[in-house]
Amino acid sequence: MASSDSDSQLKIVHGDAGYILEDVPHFTDYILNLPTYPNPLRSNPAYSVAKQYFVHMDDTVPQKVVVHKNSLRGVHFRRAGPRQKVYFRSDDVHACIVTCGGLCPGLNTVIREIVCGLSYMYGVNKVLGIDGGYRGFYSKNTINLTPKVVNDIHKRGGTILGTSRGGHDTGKIVDSIQDRGINQVYIIGGDGTQRGAAVIYEEVRRRGLKVAIAGIPKTIDNDIPVIDKSFGFDTAVEEAQRAINAAHVESESIENGIGVVKLMGRYSGFIAMYATLASRDVDCCLIPESPFYLEGKGGLFEFIEKRLKENGHMVIVIAEGAGQNLLTESMQAMDQKDASGNKLLQDVGLWISHKIKDHFARKDKIAINLKYIDPTYMIRAIPSNASDNVYCTLLAQSAVHGAMAGYSGFTVGLVNGRHTYIPFNRITERQNKVVITDRMWARLLSSTNQPSFLSPKDLDEAKKAEQPPSELIEGSNCNDIGEAGEKENNFPHLLHGDNFKEEQQSENHADNSIRQ
Ligand SMILES: Nc1ncnc2c1ncn2[C@@H]1O[C@H](COP(=O)(O)OP(=O)(O)O)[C@@H](O)[C@H]1O
Ligand SMILES: O=P(O)(O)OC[C@H]1O[C@](O)(COP(=O)(O)O)[C@@H](O)[C@@H]1O
Numbered sequence: 001m002a003s004s005d006s007d008s009q010l011k012i013v014h015g016d017a018g019y020i021l022e023d024v025p026h027f028t029d030y031i032l033n034l035p036t037y038p039n040p041l042r043s044n045p046a047y048s049v050a051k052q053y054f055v056h057m058d059d060t061v062p063q064k065v066v067v068h069k070n071s072l073r074g075v076h077f078r079r080a081g082p083r084q085k086v087y088f089r090s091d092d093v094h095a096c097i098v099t100c101g102g103l104c105p106g107l108n109t110v111i112r113e114i115v116c117g118l119s120y121m122y123g124v125n126k127v128l129g130i131d132g133g134y135r136g137f138y139s140k141n142t143i144n145l146t147p148k149v150v151n152d153i154h155k156r157g158g159t160i161l162g163t164s165r166g167g168h169d170t171g172k173i174v175d176s177i178q179d180r181g182i183n184q185v186y187i188i189g190g191d192g193t194q195r196g197a198a199v200i201y202e203e204v205r206r207r208g209l210k211v212a213i214a215g216i217p218k219t220i221d222n223d224i225p226v227i228d229k230s231f232g233f234d235t236a237v238e239e240a241q242r243a244i245n246a247a248h249v250e251s252e253s254i255e256n257g258i259g260v261v262k263l264m265g266r267y268s269g270f271i272a273m274y275a276t277l278a279s280r281d282v283d284c285c286l287i288p289e290s291p292f293y294l295e296g297k298g299g300l301f302e303f304i305e306k307r308l309k310e311n312g313h314m315v316i317v318i319a320e321g322a323g324q325n326l327l328t329e330s331m332q333a334m335d336q337k338d339a340s341g342n343k344l345l346q347d348v349g350l351w352i353s354h355k356i357k358d359h360f361a362r363k364d365k366i367a368i369n370l371k372y373i374d375p376t377y378m379i380r381a382i383p384s385n386a387s388d389n390v391y392c393t394l395l396a397q398s399a400v401h402g403a404m405a406g407y408s409g410f411t412v413g414l415v416n417g418r419h420t421y422i423p424f425n426r427i428t429e430r431q432n433k434v435v436i437t438d439r440m441w442a443r444l445l446s447s448t449n450q451p452s453f454l455s456p457k458d459l460d461e462a463k464k465a466e467q468p469p470s471e472l473i474e475g476s477n478c479n480d481i482g483e484a485g486e487k488e489n490n491f492p493h494l495l496h497g498d499n500f501k502e503e504q505q506s507e508n509h510a511d512n513s514i515r516q
C-alpha cells in the first residue's frame, strides 16, 4: 500500500497499479489500546470444519470486473465475513436493531438472521428491537429479541419492529444508545436511513464511544448505488407478474382492452423494467428515467392506437415516478413532502388511465376498455421469496461479522457477487437509476417494441446525466465492442433521427447495479 488518507468516514488507501481501497472505519481509528479476543467461531463445530472460513484481513473486492489489458485496478471494497479476532466479548455485547423507511419484502428475515447470527455464531443474547424506526430510540419502549421470538417472522411481510419516516434526532438517538448501554446498532433502511446512520456514526465517534454502527441497505426500488441489487427486489419483480398477468387476461378478454399496471419506483424504474422483461405480456413500460409524451406523432396515444389495431389489446406498465412532469403540468403543482423529506407523488396510474380514456372518448376514436390495477402496496407487503431469504441471511451475517470485528460506520452490500463493507458516503452520495442509454433499457425497448419517446435533445440530456466514465478503463471505454468484434449500436430504438453517435455510448454498467 503506497499511501493512505482518512477522515472519520473517508478512509482511502492507494496501492500499486491504480488500486484504491475505499475502506470503512474501525474502532481502532479513534480508540486506542482496545483488547481483542479469539473469534468464538473457531470452536463452533458448524464453522470450524469450513476451510478458510475466516476472511483474510487483506481481502478486497473490485467494484468493476470488466477490465481491459491495460486497465487500472480501480476501486475496491473490504470483503465482508468473519475475522480471526473480535473486539467484543460475547457477554459484553448489547445489540439493537431498527427498521426505517418504506416496507420491503425481507425485512423480517434480516431481523431474524441478525438475532440468530449474534446468538448462534457469537453467543450474544442481549438484542433489543427499537420500535417504530428512528424515533423509537427516544419515544418508545424496546422489544427483547431472542431466537425464539424471531423464529417464524421471516414468513411474514412487513417488519415486526414497525417503521416510520421522519423523527431522526441524532442527539436523542445517541443519548438513548449510551443510556441503554448499547454497543452494536444494526440499522435497516434505504438511502434516507443510511444518511441517518452516517450522522449517528459521526456522533458516536465524536463522543468516543465503542459502539458499532452497521447499515443493511433496504430499498424495494433498488435505488441504492454500488450494490448489485437490494434485498426484496426479486420478490417484488416476481409478485408484480401477478398484476401484469391479471392486466393481460382482462385486456385480452375484451375488444380493445387496455390494462394499466402501476408499480413502485419513486425515482428509479427498475421494478417496472424487470417486471416487463420478465413478463413478455407488456406492450409499453414507462419509467421516471425516460421522458414520454402523450399527443402527436411518436407519442403514447399514437402507439396505443397502433398496438390496438395490430393486437386488439395492450398492457402498459408504469412506474409511480414516471411522467411526474406531465402530471404537474396538467394538475395543480403539488410540492408536498413526507416526514422524511421525500417528495409525495401524485398517482400517475390513475392520471394516465384518465388521459387515455379521455383521448379515446373523442369523436372518431375507437371505443376502448381500460382496467387500472395498482398492486404497489400489495407487492411491498409480502414476505420475501426463497432467494431473497438467502440473500437477507447473508447480509445479516455480514453485518454481524463486521460489527464483532470492530468495524463501524459501514453498510453491507453485494458487489459483483461478493459481500462487502461499503462506506456510508458511497451509498448515500447518489441514487441508482436505470441508464436509458445502457443495454438493458435497449433490451426492454426491443422486447416491447415500444417507441423511445425520446427526442434527440432528450437523448442528449440522458447522456449528460450519465455517470462519468469509469476511471478503471481509460480512453476508449466509451466504445462498446460487440461479440463479433464490431461496434454494437445498442440503441436503434432510441432515435427519432439518425444523428446518433455510437462513440457516445458509455459503458458504465457497474454503476447500473443489476448486472447484464
Ligand atoms: N439526511 C438525513 N439525515 C438524517 N436522517 C435522515 C436523513 N434522511 C432521512 N433520514 C431519516 O431516515 C429515516 C428513513 O428515511 P426515508 O427517506 O423515509 O426512507 P428510506 O430510508 O427508505 O429512504 C427517517 O426516519 C428519516 O428521518
Ligand atoms: O410508504 P409510503 O410513505 O407511502 O411511500 C411510498 C414509497 O416508498 C417506496 O416503496 C420505497 O421508498 P423508500 O425506499 O424511500 O422507503 C417507494 O417506492 C414509494 O414511493
Ligand SMILES: [Mg+2]
Pocket: 101, 190, 191, 192
Ligand atoms: Mg428512500
